[in-house]
Amino acid sequence: MGKNSIREIIQNNIRNKNHFSDKVMPKVFFVMASISVITTFGIVYTLIFDSIKFFSQVPIREVFSTNLNPLSRDPSFGFLPLLNGTLLTTIIAMIVAVPVGMAAAIYLSQFASAKLRKVLKPILEVLAGIPTIVYGFFAYSFVTPLLMNLIPSLGAKNALSPGIVMGIMIIPMVASLSEDAMNAVPTIMKDGALGLGSTKLETTLKVIIPASISGIVASIVLGISRAIGETMIVTIASGSSKNFTFDITQSMQTMTAYIVEFTSGDAGSGTVGYYSLYAVGLILFVFTLGMNLIAQYISRKYREEY
Amino acid sequence: MNSKNKKDSILEKDVDSMNDNKKGPGGKRVTFNKNRISWRIGLNNFAKHLFSLSTVFAVVVLVILLFQIIKGSIGWLDWQFLTSNLSIFPEKAGIIGAIVGTLYLMMIVIPVTLILGVSTAIYLEEYAIEGRIQRFIKVNISNLASVPSVIFGLLGLTVFSRMLSLGSSIMAGGLTMSLLVLPIVVVSSQEALRAVPGFLREASYGMGADKWTTIWRVVLPVSIPGILTGAILAISRAIGETAPLVVLGIPTLIMKIPTGVLDDFTVMPIQIYYWTLDTVLTPEYAYLASATIVVLLLTLFILNSVAIVIRNKFQKTF
Numbered sequence: 001m002g003k004n005s006i007r008e009i010i011q012n013n014i015r016n017k018n019h020f021s022d023k024v025m026p027k028v029f030f031v032m033a034s035i036s037v038i039t040t041f042g043i044v045y046t047l048i049f050d051s052i053k054f055f056s057q058v059p060i061r062e063v064f065s066t067n068l069n070p071l072s073r074d075p076s077f078g079f080l081p082l083l084n085g086t087l088l089t090t091i092i093a094m095i096v097a098v099p100v101g102m103a104a105a106i107y108l109s110q111f112a113s114a115k116l117r118k119v120l121k122p123i124l125e126v127l128a129g130i131p132t133i134v135y136g137f138f139a140y141s142f143v144t145p146l147l148m149n150l151i152p153s154l155g156a157k158n159a160l161s162p163g164i165v166m167g168i169m170i171i172p173m174v175a176s177l178s179e180d181a182m183n184a185v186p187t188i189m190k191d192g193a194l195g196l197g198s199t200k201l202e203t204t205l206k207v208i209i210p211a212s213i214s215g216i217v218a219s220i221v222l223g224i225s226r227a228i229g230e231t232m233i234v235t236i237a238s239g240s241s242k243n244f245t246f247d248i249t250q251s252m253q254t255m256t257a258y259i260v261e262f263t264s265g266d267a268g269s270g271t272v273g274y275y276s277l278y279a280v281g282l283i284l285f286v287f288t289l290g291m292n293l294i295a296q297y298i299s300r301k302y303r304e305e306y
Numbered sequence: 307m308n309s310k311n312k313k314d315s316i317l318e319k320d321v322d323s324m325n326d327n328k329k330g331p332g333g334k335r336v337t338f339n340k341n342r343i344s345w346r347i348g349l350n351n352f353a354k355h356l357f358s359l360s361t362v363f364a365v366v367v368l369v370i371l372l373f374q375i376i377k378g379s380i381g382w383l384d385w386q387f388l389t390s391n392l393s394i395f396p397e398k399a400g401i402i403g404a405i406v407g408t409l410y411l412m413m414i415v416i417p418v419t420l421i422l423g424v425s426t427a428i429y430l431e432e433y434a435i436e437g438r439i440q441r442f443i444k445v446n447i448s449n450l451a452s453v454p455s456v457i458f459g460l461l462g463l464t465v466f467s468r469m470l471s472l473g474s475s476i477m478a479g480g481l482t483m484s485l486l487v488l489p490i491v492v493v494s495s496q497e498a499l500r501a502v503p504g505f506l507r508e509a510s511y512g513m514g515a516d517k518w519t520t521i522w523r524v525v526l527p528v529s530i531p532g533i534l535t536g537a538i539l540a541i542s543r544a545i546g547e548t549a550p551l552v553v554l555g556i557p558t559l560i561m562k563i564p565t566g567v568l569d570d571f572t573v574m575p576i577q578i579y580y581w582t583l584d585t586v587l588t589p590e591y592a593y594l595a596s597a598t599i600v601v602l603l604l605t606l607f608i609l610n611s612v613a614i615v616i617r618n619k620f621q622k623t624f
């Protein structure tokens with residue numbers, strides 16, 4: 001190789017030009033790329049296909065009732081307790097994640113020195129990289145006993161503790177996405193406000209946040225989607241009580257926890273209970289997909305271009 | 307204290323001089339209100355501390371979490387724990403089965419995701435013509451990334467476990483997990499490919515090379531550090547993920563250490579899950595769960611450190 005002159009290399013290359021590979025390779029890669037699309041269709045297909053079997057056997061009025069009892073001899077499939085459990089744990093999580101995540105984003109993007117940022121950002125990333133099963137263990141064996149000291153009536157399984165821990169898990173996500181949005185605001189605008197004598201706080205509240213609001217809202221919507229789909233924390237720490245209740249100190253089941261409980265309970269294939277998994281999965285899928293589409297729409301539609 | 311006084315006095319002097327010198331429009335005297343300015347600055351400082359506190363909150367939670375888990379694992383995490391099989395007696399139980407299971411799972415996940423992920427990225431960045439199909443695949447991947455992992459479990463249960471009758475084997479788990487982490491590899495590989503400067507490609511074409519040779523000999527070697535970084539992140543996600551495997555129906559107590567990809571298996575997160583559930587019956591299981599978590603987190607920590615080293619050492623900037 002080393003002895004060849006450039007001219008020889010070029011001539012070699014031209015001689016070796018393989019028209020076959022240039023014809024075949026694009027097709028090979030297209031097939032590979034279409035696997036991700038097939039996966040999506042596979043998900044939609046399996047969910048809809050088995051859900052149809054479920055909805056053909058269970059009247060829609062029953063689905064919107066509060067009576068969920070899938071394993072009894074006369075099973076009933078009211079999904080409202082699951083929707084309620086998901087809704088409550090998600091609300092608790094967002095009550096924790098939004099203020100803390102936003103404050104962290106503002107601090108990191110506006111107040112912290114470059115040096116401090118270099119330390120704090122990796123720590124947030126570590127928090128984001130911890131597997132959810134570890135958070136579940138943490139919620140069940142540490143946060144719940146801790147909260148029991150404050151609220152004596154708290155059950156060993158409850159919605160409050162996993163909600164809080166889920167919020168902590170989502171903080172890094174809200175913080176880093178919001179921070180990106182705030183950093184994208186042009187420095188000219190920020191410097192203009194500071195130059196007019198605004199404090200950093202006033203600049204943040206009156207210039208930075210209004211200018212980056214689309215990114216901030218999108219980060220919150222993505223956080224909600226993450227909370228709805230979160231599985232292990234709620235499965236471990238919130239238990240499997242199927243009561244329809246608004247008492248967050250008590251055990252309640254989310255949609256995700258229902259899927260986990262029912263599959264590991266080895267529901268026989270072909271029973272209504274087995275198909276109910278897919279119906280719940282479909283609802284879950286529609287919810288999270290809807291949230292993501294909303295987030296994408298917000299950040300595209302309301303983005304301020306500078 | 308001293309510096310604070312100094313700050314205040316500077317502020318007052320400033321306000322005084324501004325009041326003395328500045329004239330507003332039309333020659334009107336403008337008066338600056340000292341109280342209002344110090345109130346605004348005070349509010350700013352208060353907010354700054356409040357915001358920093360909430361950032362510190364995240365750090366404190368992390369410290370507490372690690373402290374609790376390490377505390378729980380002390381006395382349980384030893385060589386015997388790493389090399390023994392499962393047992394109903396907590397003091398004899400170990401996680402060798404889960405470790406071997408995780409390794410086997412990775413033997414499926416790593417090649418499948420790398421091949422599929424990098425190929426998809428090459429198609430999107432190098433071959434696809436701007437247009438509907440390319441946009442559709444991109445939107446599809448970003449939506450796939452946000453599908454809850456438990457849904458992937460349902461997909462795996464239907465397609466791999468039942469339709470292909472792979473049951474709850476390593477193969478079924480590995481394929482399910484590969485699809486779950488695929489978007490991570492695709493997105494990071496896309497970024498790595500995009501970062502390859504155009505002049506390298508043009509130089510290659512200028513030397514008479516065809517497109518595939520250019521990709522294989524020029525673009526891919528340059529982007530390998532970026533691709534590897536993404537792959538390692540995807541692998542750590544797969545190692546820590548629990549929900550899809552639970553949905554596949556992995557049995558609670560697997561005594562047999564897997565010897566092939568069609569065997570039943572267990573992995574560390576699953577072991578943590580079952581031990582945590584069973585703490586009601588046997589409180590000692592909490593210590594076993596803690597010890598397993600320490601092993602899991604150490605594995606992830608090492609993997610991520612490797613990713614950072616690769617990113618910093620081998621990534622060329624042009």
